[in-house]
Amino acid sequence: MEASGTKEKIFMAAVGLFAEKGFSATTVRDICRRAEGSNLNAVNYYFGGKRQLYNNILETVAAEGGRRMQAAKMQMDLLRTPEEKLRRFILGYMRMLYGGGEFSEQLCRIYIRELADPSPFFLETVQRHTVPQTQEIMELVRELLYEGASEELVRNSLSLIVGQITYYSFSWPVYSRVHPEQPRMDFVWDKLAETIYVFSLAGMRALSVKEQNSNANRGNRQ
Amino acid sequence: MEASGTKEKIFMAAVGLFAEKGFSATTVRDICRRAEGSNLNAVNYYFGGKRQLYNNILETVAAEGGRRMQAAKMQMDLLRTPEEKLRRFILGYMRMLYGGGEFSEQLCRIYIRELADPSPFFLETVQRHTVPQTQEIMELVRELLYEGASEELVRNSLSLIVGQITYYSFSWPVYSRVHPEQPRMDFVWDKLAETIYVFSLAGMRALSVKEQNSNANRGNRQ
């Protein structure tokens, strides 16, 4: 059974199209046409419908992302200083987004789309996976600030870091036109990860100093 | 003429729906229903179709954004140091994205959607407005680095800054669930702008030092 691998072809074609055009702008006819002209019925036969095919892909995104994050985390645990851990976290995130092949790039784009416009299914996996993972990373960020850093400072620092990491992916269609000289991400993602690390570490330290000063002033005044 | 303001109602309803669900997931029936139950024909009558209504909205986005950027730029020119100019640029961008009312927030969301998935019309305005504007900002960023900073460093610095600024907007649907304690943007955008400024200035200086060291080492070795 399963000689010609139609299911896989449908799956791959769908990943590509959903990445390019999003869920509602993609038609099942498009998908089947791209999958070496598979029959229109294939989507329903193998996946039970367009929505379920999409959810199936989202599961792959979550599984793949979780797997890579797990790997990054294991490497992080081997490192001693929180600085090295942060560097590894950024590197791991960048690799997850930009370090795979074309297929991974498409999954990443679907992930980014969901970040901006989540489906109920995606929100569920966020609740299950992203939220607890975020807690861990926030602990790491807290270590890099100062003893007694405000929750707000921790949250902001993490947001600024993640914002830098994800920006290239979500804005790429426009970014690559505004900066046509920018090389493709798969060539520079690791170098860029280092850049973000240096940039963010300095930024966090500056914010730490500022908040501590502000706290001291407040204390003096009282 | 124009007694009950149906055209405006249609326009407002369309902005809201396009912001929430995007272009292809929004139907003209949705729009008319939300516009106080206007007749189905209204969209075609007043705007000539769904696509043209959308382009009309994009024009508003571009005009409004351009207007605000212009205002921010005029204020920037009054300032002396490049540091103050950068601070003002960030503040202006944040105000543009988060500092209006609900309507502005919806326009912003449409803008972010286009950033991730641009329509031809949007790419055209990018080519006409965003590209030259970006050139100016890059000059500003260059001043804040060091004499002879590489083009790559300038570009990366700007990207990291813009990434932080736009992150909240595009990831808000998920972000607000991962960080439920985060207050709404319209309450904190100005404070956050200052945070991004401090963070980024320190980051840029760290990157400057690193690149200069690297250049010096390269020079020594030769």
Next chain:
DNA sequence: AAATGTTTTAATCAAATGTTTGAATATGCC
């Protein structure tokens, strides 16, 4: 009040879309 131009309404069209059906074909197994 008649005429005119504008806005609103309801009904309808053709194309597109997700899904279903039932027959045809291929495949694996005894």
Next chain:
DNA sequence: GGCATATTCAAACATTTGATTAAAACATTT
């Protein structure tokens, strides 16, 4: 070979969608 299962196919179905039409309602002017 023959049976059972799995897959593929073309056709059709029921909705949905954006667009069109023509007439009614309304306001404004003459």
